[in-house]
Amino acid sequence: MKEVGLVLALSLVALSAAGQRSVFTPEWGYIDRSGNLVIEVQFHLARRFSEGLAAVWVDDERGSGFGYIDKTGKIIVRPQFIRAKEFSEGLAEVSFGDSRGGLWGYVDRTGKMAITPRFDNTFPFSEGLAGVAVGGVAVRGGARIRGKWGFVDKTGTMVVEPIYDFVWPFSEGLAPAQFHGKFGYIDKKGQWVIEPQFGESWPFTEGLGSVLLDGKWGCVNKKGEMVIKPQSERPVVFVEGLAAVLIDGKWGYMDTTGSMVIKPHFAQAQNFSEGLANVTINGKRCFIDRTGRTVIDNLVPSVPNLGKHGLVTGFSQGLVAVCIELDFLVGMKETRWAYFDKTGKQAFPTDFRAAGDFSEGLAAVKVIKK
Numbered sequence: 001m002k003e004v005g006l007v008l009a010l011s012l013v014a015l016s017a018a019g020q021r022s023v024f025t026p027e028w029g030y031i032d033r034s035g036n037l038v039i040e041v042q043f044h045l046a047r048r049f050s051e052g053l054a055a056v057w058v059d060d061e062r063g064s065g066f067g068y069i070d071k072t073g074k075i076i077v078r079p080q081f082i083r084a085k086e087f088s089e090g091l092a093e094v095s096f097g098d099s100r101g102g103l104w105g106y107v108d109r110t111g112k113m114a115i116t117p118r119f120d121n122t123f124p125f126s127e128g129l130a131g132v133a134v135g136g137v138a139v140r141g142g143a144r145i146r147g148k149w150g151f152v153d154k155t156g157t158m159v160v161e162p163i164y165d166f167v168w169p170f171s172e173g174l175a176p177a178q179f180h181g182k183f184g185y186i187d188k189k190g191q192w193v194i195e196p197q198f199g200e201s202w203p204f205t206e207g208l209g210s211v212l213l214d215g216k217w218g219c220v221n222k223k224g225e226m227v228i229k230p231q232s233e234r235p236v237v238f239v240e241g242l243a244a245v246l247i248d249g250k251w252g253y254m255d256t257t258g259s260m261v262i263k264p265h266f267a268q269a270q271n272f273s274e275g276l277a278n279v280t281i282n283g284k285r286c287f288i289d290r291t292g293r294t295v296i297d298n299l300v301p302s303v304p305n306l307g308k309h310g311l312v313t314g315f316s317q318g319l320v321a322v323c324i325e326l327d328f329l330v331g332m333k334e335t336r337w338a339y340f341d342k343t344g345k346q347a348f349p350t351d352f353r354a355a356g357d358f359s360e361g362l363a364a365v366k367v368i369k370k
Contacts, residue, residue, distance in 0.1 A: 026043050026058070028041060028056070028365065033319060035348030043056040049361075052360065057079070062075055062079055064080070066081040068087075071362060087109065088124035089125040091114055092124075093124060095117060106154075120147040124169065126170050127171070131150075131169055132150060132152050132158075133148065148162040159188070160189070168201075171204045174194075174203075175188075177196070193222070198213055199215075206256055207256065211226075213230045217235050217236050228254070232247060239273070240275070242254065251266040266280055267280040274314075274316070287299065287315075296342070316357040318358075321338075324338045337354060352368060353368050
């Protein structure tokens with residue numbers, strides 16, 4: 001679904017740059033948890049709601065590009081951006097595209113440009129600060145690379161100088177940062193709390209930070225002590241008290257003490273969401289509970305290789321979006337998605353060409369043309 005959106009967005013960008021209206025028919029709207037279409041189909045692209053607003057692409061008398069709507073479908077921020085992300089802590093990352101050098105800035109909920117576009121790349125605000133990259137060089141496609149990363153506050157002031165090769169957002173008071181090829185963790189003054197020594201490091205969750213050492217992932221505490229020895233082939237990220245880990249090619253789950261509570265035997269696994277986790281068992285896409293018991297067995301038996309292609313999301317507000325039909329010979333145009341509840345039953349009869357997770361009571365959907 002992301003790939004289809006990217007292709008469509010690039011096509012829309014080209015038409016807008018040429019001063020032409022889009023030839024694509026709007027196919028996106030929003031449904032509620034009962035499956036009712038509460039915001040009519042009128043958008044070329046639509047994203048999830050965050051802090052009461054959602055980014056949508058329109059190309060009509062209302063504007064051209066991404067703007068933001070409220071939950072009634074009213075345009076709150078005029079469509080004008082080539083790229084737009086979700087709101088976080090009152091600000092959203094936006095870019096006008098190549099017309100202004102492809103640089104990123106931040107817009108507030110009224111549409112005012114709170115921080116002028118001047119960054120090569122950005123992260124959303126987290127704990128009052130946002131990671132930004134500057135000093136990069138433009139490459140084909142509008143991206144900018146080889147910049148240095150620092151952090152700005154909500155006034156746009158650089159409060160942590162851009163000296164890092166890369167950073168992740170702050171979480172639990174610390175941010176992963178890369179310096180001279182090694183990762184560690186810094187505080188909000190840019191001081192090293194855990195010295196750079198790892199191949200990679202990820203943001204802290206539930207008191208632990210996942211780090212890569214000698215080719216395997218483990219976890220450190222905020223003192224930098226290795227409390228879960230490196231053993232996983234993928235990052236160890238705790239959600240709802242458990243983390244999916246890959247050991248010798250099989251997935252299982254461990255708790256924050258490092259104890260393996262569900263032994264590795266899954267071909268694929270995702271982190272828990274609302275008490276359930278999406279796993280692949282013997283080629284079947286299933287959901288398990290925290291004890292490892294299968295509660296939804298073989299969710300979509302009609303879709304071959306569903307586990308391989310990962311076309312199942314996690315539960316969000318009691319429902320999960322699932323690909324129920326996929327024809328690789330004709331491409332994503334023949335994809336069909338539906339929503340299922342925690343009993344494994346389809347929540348409502350309507351299905352869609354594409355479907356997003358529920359957020360703040362609504363989900364973006366691409367309707368099937370009749």
